[in-house]
Amino acid sequence: MEKGLRADARRNRDLIVAAAQELFLEQGVDVPLEEVARRAGVGVGTLYRRFPDRDALLRAVGEETLRRLAGLAETARREEPDAWHALCRFLRGAVALRVGVLAAKLDPHLHQRIRAGADLHEIRQRVIAAVLAMIEQARADGVLRADVGPGDFALLMTLNVYTPPGMHDEQAMGRVVEIVLAGLRADAESPLPGAPLGEDDLRRYTAVRLPPTE
Incomplete structure (x- = not known):
């Protein structure tokens, strides 16, 4: 900015x-x-x-979206009574920002340049730190199911839903988000296919480079 x-x-x-x-x-x-x-x-x-030019404006929109995501995560952690409610509030807010819709409309190469911009590194780190803290605590509290990882939340942050005729976008998205949240609880009975996506997947998704291993 x-x-x-x-x-x-x-x-x-x-x-x-x-x-x-x-x-x-x-x-x-x-x-x-x-x-x-x-x-x-x-x-x-x-x-x-x-x-x-258009690219400069697109970068500004991407930066503002990331800033709002960081603000959503940090405010949820600060104001909600526990990590589970903070995660729910964050995911509802992230979906309302329609991050997935914007990403889908971008040229793939331009989207990658925006995500990988070094000047956005600090904001991405804030988002990642807050999300990881909420996930870790919600799992420790026994509320978040064990087979869901940080990378899975990266996918959920960009959830995009087709709205059928006669239904408002907010109504469709709100219903899908609540279905998803119900499935994230530890007492959900149905197992998930495949392995949970981990912290490395979350970092790759947000284009934050991992430090080299020794």
């Missing part, structure tokens, strides 16, 4: 990023940048002064 901006410049930047995120989700990442400026209520020149 840019530092040292005046208050009006910061406000315009935030409006542009919010409008871009909405339009990328609604129409895809090829939406005309003039439409982004209109949605943000700023001039096209203002948009291009902050973001010289």
Whole structure:
């Protein structure tokens, strides 16, 4: 995120990023940048002064999404009574951000560049640290099933659901998330196929490099 901006410049930047995120989700990442400026209520020149090209704007949207994920995880840990409720709150919030929808609309190579950006390393580490802490505690409390690993939560964070005609997106997503959460509890009876995805999978998914082994 840019530092040292005046208050009006910061406000315009935030409006542009919010409008871009909405339009990328609604129409895809090829939406005309003039439409982004209109949605943000700023001039096209203002948009291009902050973001010289589409890739710069996409990176800003990716950074803001990661920051919101980190904020969701840390707030959930701080405010919820235990790790299980914190995990549930975090996953509900992550799905509501529609991270999976945005990732699906990005060109795969551009998505990889955004994920691997060194300037986003600190934010990714915050997300990972919070998620790992919640998982470890929820498992120690005997609430989270043992055959679910950190990498599985990375998949759930990007959950994307097709909404059938006549049903609101929020209704469809909310129902699926609650079904998923019920299946994560330790008292769930049905075994899961395959092996749980571990911490390495979570780190690879968020493009955080592991230190070399000795």
